Amino acid sequence: MFKAKRVLALAAALMMCGTTAACGESGNTGDTSGGNDGAKTKLVFWNGSYKTVDDTGVIATEDLIFNKTIEEFEKANNCEIEVVDQTADNLYTLFRSAGVAKNGPDIAFLWAGGYTNDYRDFIEPLDSYFTEEELAEFPNLDLCRAEFKPDGALLGIPTDVTTVNLFYNKDAFEKAGLPRDAHFETIDELKDACAKLSDAGITPFAMIDGNGYASAWNVGAAAATLYGPEGIFDLLPGNEDLSGEKFTKAVTEWVEFGKEIVENGWANEDWLTTTAEDVFMPLYTGESAMRFGGSWDCGNLYNELGDSVGTMALPCYNTSDEYAEYIVGQIANNLVVTNYSKNKQLAVDFIKACTTEDFYLQRYEQEGQLPGKVNIDMSAVDGVNPLLADCYALFSENKNVIGYDSITSADAGAESYRQIPQMIAGKISIEEGLKLIQEKNVAVGATETEE
Known part of the structure; x- marks a missing residue:
């Protein structure tokens, strides 16, 4: 269980937020009014990830860290926080239309990178709300800045970080004569x-790529070793052509490997088209041995396999590549404040309450999300999932490169999810597919004609 002293520290932090928040303004929805009459100010929060209901039945709803934080913050600030859960399919379309009409949320949970940058016209710059010391605790903040520039406006504050991983069933490896603590x-x-594994009658991979995610992770890993942490920004909309030499090489390396997987029967036959989660069942029984994924999968995998599951970074294609030891590790999501919110300071104070070390650690324990700050002592949580500990250790080596699809425009990333599996299937050439992806990599406010 989480140490009680951290719960008390969180409550104290929330009380401190209450002494600085301005609660006298009216909410942007017009549903409540402020002033000195004691009426509650209303904040609207568009939620894309925080748990508000525990679907495992293990944690009481009121004990979930996000719910506890809301309750404490509302009491300390005489305000109301309305949480609106949004699905990824709807969030960005709604966020844009609400921004144009200026009737959306005060705070929103957005994917970091292109999915935040593309909507920066509706986002309040946060630099003036944080001290240098506060911001120094967060990694890779360039990903949260306008146009990913070091001096760009700070658009969001990290909620969590992720790593891209290869997971494996140790029992299946042992059966095939491979070490249980394997590292490729x-x-x-x-x-x-x-x-x-194939010779031992074990299907090497259980895979889903109908959504293009497995391809994106693998291309991202290959691109990381070619571009490095600074060079990856060459893929910004309007910058390097996505059909250029380095990105073409990254895509080609994965596509060729993907074709070998198909030809050798190293994965379930429908892996290029399916999104069905039951594909992973053979991994749990040992009939399959590996899957691609990321730190976000650690909770489910450890629940299914316990100490029989291991993880490692995705292997590189060439040890001679300049950044061969680098991995895809980055901020996954961030919290933003809308520039039309009538309660910006209060909204920022709530973000600060959701980014304390105590909040991160409790969320880590309850939801399996890696903290959005660096150098947090994970020993503060008892019973740490060893897979998550391995992922955070990988990230803490500070050899991290942002995934390419967080750098390109959101549309270009989505197009790559569609086209790369088609390249593996031989339905489109690499050259043709990259051209379609590049056509979508248009800078915000630009048009394809201008490109």
């Missing part, structure tokens, strides 16, 4: 393992 440095080593 290169793709060639991974291919050798696939051959051994």
